[in-house]
Amino acid sequence: MAQQTKAAYYTEFGGIDKLQVGPLDLPELGAADVQVLVQAAGINPVDAIVREGKFAPVVPSAFPTVPGWDVCGIVEKCGPEATRLPVGTEVYGYVRQPVAQHGTFAERIVVPEQYLTKSPEKLSWVEAGGLPLVGLTAYQSVIKAGQLKAGETVLILGASGGVGSAAIQLAKDAGARVLAVASAENADYMTKLGADETIDYKAGPVADTVKKLAPEGVDLLFDAISGDTLAQSLATLKPNGRLISVLNDGKSLSLPASVRFQHVMAQPSVADLDHLRELADAGKLTVPIAATFALDDVKKAFEQIESHHTTGKVVIVPQRPEKK
Ligand SMILES: NC(=O)c1ccc[n+]([C@@H]2O[C@H](COP(=O)([O-])OP(=O)(O)OC[C@H]3O[C@@H](n4cnc5c(N)ncnc54)[C@H](OP(=O)(O)O)[C@@H]3O)[C@@H](O)[C@H]2O)c1
Missing domain, CATH: 3.90.180.10 (Medium-chain alcohol dehydrogenases, catalytic domain)
Structure with a gap:
């Protein structure tokens, strides 16, 4: 039996x-x-x-x-x-x-x-x-597909959730400046994870705040929420910026041709899980x-x-x- x-x-x-x-x-x-x-x-x-x-x-x-x-x-x-x-x-x-x-x-x-x-x-x-799923999603989006580099600026939408929490930490580890978007209640939480600036999506168009914090625009927009927040945030991208979304297929976005867009669906990967384990064991990922x-x-x-x-x-x- x-x-x-x-x-x-x-x-x-x-x-x-x-x-x-x-x-x-x-x-x-x-x-x-x-x-x-x-x-x-x-x-x-x-x-x-x-x-x-x-x-x-x-x-x-x-x-x-x-x-x-x-x-x-x-x-x-x-x-x-x-x-x-x-x-x-x-x-x-x-x-x-x-x-x-x-x-x-x-x-x-x-x-x-x-x-x-x-x-x-x-x-x-x-x-x-x-x-596993949130770590792989954030790593495969921000680091692998998004190619985030030290000195660049990333805007993360949905930054206090499972995916966003991992994304903030991976982006900081990469040496980037992190602008993190969620509600004001989660501002301290995102700052503790490493966000340089936090933005409340309920307080007005995200792009207005980003314009003040990063007038030159962001290099990478990582979208883990889509909807209005994404639509409002597209204007924050540098002309040759990258947009990675785990939700949006890009068809409805009418992006400038110079913006590099990729939809990411997290893939099982022992190699990537091994990398996440090393980061966690080095105290870089909680x-x-x-x-x-x-x-x-x-x-x-x-x-x-x-x-x-x-x-x-x-x-x-x-x-x-x-x-x-
Ligand atoms: N393609 C893929 O492989 C893949 C993989 C994983 C996840 N996903 C998708 O990605 C999304 C996020 O996943 P998750 O696990 O991180 O979800 P989650 O843990 O439920 O987190 C959602 C977060 O989004 C924030 N949020 C809600 N509305 C927002 C808005 N309008 N603007 C900015 N932030 C907002 C919430 O913060 P507040 O409470 O402060 O509002 C919450 O912390 C889900 O839709 C999921 O299905 C896709």
């Missing part, structure tokens, strides 16, 4: 009411798989989009679906070809598989080893479980935690992330008590 695990799951697309918590069969351990005792699993806005069925054109789902792509935990079993991360290794990863079915909001998961790597030693399990929730409270975790006003990360903690 298949081993079972306690998991959050849903059997059809829909709202938060579709979520259930109970025992489910674990997938059989394949040759290249590992079984992980989950210590922490970050929740992201995309988990709600997948649950609603709106992400199906990009990543199809199979039911019952266990949501969640972020994980930190301990390897319990290894398939014969999974030799990189032996039993007992503390691992973390962004487990976005080709089909959304065997997610991370569970006490145990069986996943291909290829999505995982050693977790940062300096981070708690909760912090490490909240890092993961501020907004709230943790037990598996039984998974609906509350979704309610918080679906508010779109989370400061830092929301993380599901299936094992109690937390040991690290």
